[in-house]
Amino acid sequence: MQAYDLTQTALKKFSPEEQEIALSTQNLRVFYGKHEQIKGIDLQFPRYKISAIIGPSGSGKSTYLRSLNRMNDEVSNARVTGKICYRQLDINQRNIDVFEMRKHIGMVFQRPNPFAKSIYDNITFAPKQHGLKDKTKLDQLVETTLKQVGLWKEVKDSLTKSALALSGGQQQRLCIARTIAMKPDILLLDEPASALDPLSTSVVEDTLAQLKTHYTMIIVTHNMQQAARVSDYTAFFYDGRALEYGATSQIFTHPEIKATDDYVSGHFG
Numbered sequence: 608m609q610a611y612d613l614t615q616t617a618l619k620k621f622s623p624e625e626q627e628i629a630l631s632t633q634n635l636r637v638f639y640g641k642h643e644q645i646k647g648i649d650l651q652f653p654r655y656k657i658s659a660i661i662g663p664s665g666s667g668k669s670t671y672l673r674s675l676n677r678m679n680d681e682v683s684n685a686r687v688t689g690k691i692c693y694r695q696l697d698i699n700q701r702n703i704d705v706f707e708m709r710k711h712i713g714m715v716f717q718r719p720n721p722f723a724k725s726i727y728d729n730i731t732f733a734p735k736q737h738g739l740k741d742k743t744k745l746d747q748l749v750e751t752t753l754k755q756v757g758l759w760k761e762v763k764d765s766l767t768k769s770a771l772a773l774s775g776g777q778q779q780r781l782c783i784a785r786t787i788a789m790k791p792d793i794l795l796l797d798e799p800a801s802a803l804d805p806l807s808t809s810v811v812e813d814t815l816a817q818l819k820t821h822y823t824m825i826i827v828t829h830n831m832q833q834a835a836r837v838s839d840y841t842a843f844f845y846d847g848r849a850l851e852y853g854a855t856s857q858i859f860t861h862p863e864i865k866a867t868d869d870y871v872s873g874h875f876g
C-alpha cells in the first residue's frame with residue numbers, strides 16, 4: 608500500500624454565519640484495549656445537511672459513527688476520549704443520560720433489523736417506552752412517520768402484519784421510520800443501503816433526500832456513487848484519521864489530499 612503523509616489534512620471548518628453546526632467532534636479518539644483506532648478527529652456536521660463518511664475498509668468509519676451516540680459504550684474493550692459537542696453539551700461526559708440523548712441522535716444500521724413485531728408495534732415501541740400512551744397520537748405517529756419514508760401507501764392496510772414479512776428495502780425504510788418516530792435531531796446511518804438491491808437502494812436514497820429538510824444526517828457508505836448522489840459534504844477517512852472534509856462536489860472533483868484523490872479516482876492501494 609502506498610505511504611501517505613498523514614500529517615497533511617484539509618478539513619473544512621464552518622463559520623457561524625455560513626452554517627449552523629448540529630454536531631461536532633474535537634480530538635475524538637477511540638481505543639480498543641490499548642490499540643488506538645480513531646486518532647483524534649475534529650469534524651463539524653452542518654444542520655439539515657447530509658454528510659458522508661467514506662474511506663477504505665478498516666479506516667474506522669463505523670467506529671467513529673458509533674461513537675457519536677455512544678454506541679461504543681456497549682463495546683466492552685472500547686474507550687472514547689475527546690469531545691462530542693451537541694447543543695452546547697459535551698455528550699461524551701460520564702454524567703450524560705445516554706438513553707435520553709439517543710432520542711435526539713438516532714441510528715440506522717447496515718442490515719434492516721426490525722423487531723419481530725407488527726409494523727405498527729415497530730414504530731410505537733420506543734415512543735411507548737418513553738411514555739407516549741395516547742392511542743390517537745400513536746396512530747398519528749405511525750401514519751406520519753410511514754409517510755415520511757414513503758411507506759404508508761404500501762403498508763397502510765397491513766399495519767398489524769409482521770414487519771419481518773416486508774421486503775429488505777421496505778424493512779430498512781421501516782427501520783428509518785422507527786428511528787424518526789422518536790423525533791431525533793440527527794440520524795446516524797451505517798451503510799443503510801449496502802444490504803439492498805439497486806431499486807430499494809434508490810428508494811432509500813430518495814427517502815434520505817426527502818428527510819433532509821428536517822434532519823441532520825451522517826452516513827457511512829462504501830459506495831462512492833451513493834456518497835456523491837446523496838451527500839452535501841464528504842469526509843475521507845484513512846487509518847483512523849479524517850484526512851479531508853469538504854463539499855462533496857469538491858471532494859469528488861478537486862480533492863486537495865493525495866490519498867483522497869487516489870481513493871475517489873479508484874487508484875487506491
Ligand SMILES: Nc1ncnc2c1ncn2[C@@H]1O[C@H](COP(=O)(O)OP(=O)(O)OP(=O)(O)O)[C@@H](O)[C@H]1O
Nearest residue numbers: 639644662663664665666667668669670671682684
Ligand atoms: N471491539 C473491537 N475490538 C477490537 N478491534 C475492533 C473492534 N471493533 C472494530 N475493531 C477494528 O477496528 C477497525 C476499524 O473498524 P471499523 O468497522 O470502524 O472500520 P470501517 O472503516 O467502518 O470498515 P468497513 O468499511 O470494513 O466497515 C477494524 O480493524 C476492526 O477490526
